[in-house]
Amino acid sequence: MRVDVVTIFGEYLQPLSLSLIGRAREEGLLDLRVRDLREHTHDRHRTVDDTPYGGGAGMLMRPEPWGEALDAVLADPPGDARPEGPVLLVPSPAGEVFRQATAVELAAEPWLVFACGRYEGIDARVVEHYASRGVRVREVSLGDYVLNGGEVAVLVIVEAVARLLPGVVGNAASVEEESHAAAHSGLLEHPAYTKPATWRGLDVPAVLTSGHHGLVARWRRDEALRRTARRRPDIVAALDAARCDAADLRV
Numbered sequence: 001m002r003v004d005v006v007t008i009f010g011e012y013l014q015p016l017s018l019s020l021i022g023r024a025r026e027e028g029l030l031d032l033r034v035r036d037l038r039e040h041t042h043d044r045h046r047t048v049d050d051t052p053y054g055g056g057a058g059m060l061m062r063p064e065p066w067g068e069a070l071d072a073v074l075a076d077p078p079g080d081a082r083p084e085g086p087v088l089l090v091p092s093p094a095g096e097v098f099r100q101a102t103a104v105e106l107a108a109e110p111w112l113v114f115a116c117g118r119y120e121g122i123d124a125r126v127v128e129h130y131a132s133r134g135v136r137v138r139e140v141s142l143g144d145y146v147l148n149g150g151e152v153a154v155l156v157i158v159e160a161v162a163r164l165l166p167g168v169v170g171n172a173a174s175v176e177e178e179s180h181a182a183a184h185s186g187l188l189e190h191p192a193y194t195k196p197a198t199w200r201g202l203d204v205p206a207v208l209t210s211g212h213h214g215l216v217a218r219w220r221r222d223e224a225l226r227r228t229a230r231r232r233p234d235i236v237a238a239l240d241a242a243r244c245d246a247a248d249l250r251v
């Protein structure tokens with residue numbers, strides 16, 4: 001997978017050189033390229049922002065540097081790029097919420113491009129322009145809170161997507177068994193334990209040391225359901241609705 005990130009704060013993305021993602025880059029599973037938006041400014045102060053039309057607090061990112069930067073990225077496609085080009089991801093508090101299903105979807109793409117906004121965001125015409133040119137543009141948010149810019153969202157999204165690529169995570173089964181994995185209907189993961197069997201007076205649940213795999217599987221499922229119902233009733237409601245729809249289809 002090729003990932004291009006356009007930003008004014010490239011150093012924010014240094015964590016993507018560490019650990020599993022760093023190794024994936026060294027092994028050629030992930031080709032991550034960080035590009036400096038300011039290289040596409042032409043004034044003495046390398047200006048990327050200006051005041052918003054209509055007034056309001058803060059500054060907005062000017063469209064011209066973005067147009068020049070994104071044109072340069074799009075003019076340099078990877079060999080396995082799709083005919084329709086990359087998915088252009090623009091982290092934004094106003095974006096669709098990024099979920100595990102989004103990560104799974106994006107992991108199937110050969111090329112992702114990220115446009116990292118700062119200040120109060122990017123002039124809306126940048127998204128409008130590339131969408132009108134047929135680029136698959138998606139504004140995405142990590143959730144119902146606001147960051148200072150898109151770079152942290154890129155760290156999260158790149159890690160969530162790259163770890164799904166074959167060969168990045170050593171034990172592929174562990175990816176399947178994690179919370180929100182489709183294989184477990186999107187339920188939260190059950191509690192997990194390792195040695196010692198007793199720690200500060202707390203014992204590992206006896207079923208887990210019973211050697212009875214069927215009972216262990218049932219206990220884990222029950223605990224996943226219990227935890228999900230307690231912490232994420234929205235997931236349970238969505239699963240119930242899906243089951244009702246499926247039941248309707250069977251009638």
Ligand SMILES: COc1ccc2nc(C(=O)O)sc2c1
Nearest residue numbers: 092117118141142147149150
């Ligand atoms: C100016 O660019 C921003 C600002 C806040 C922000 N918050 C995000 C979030 O995912 O919560 S993405 C993002 C991008």
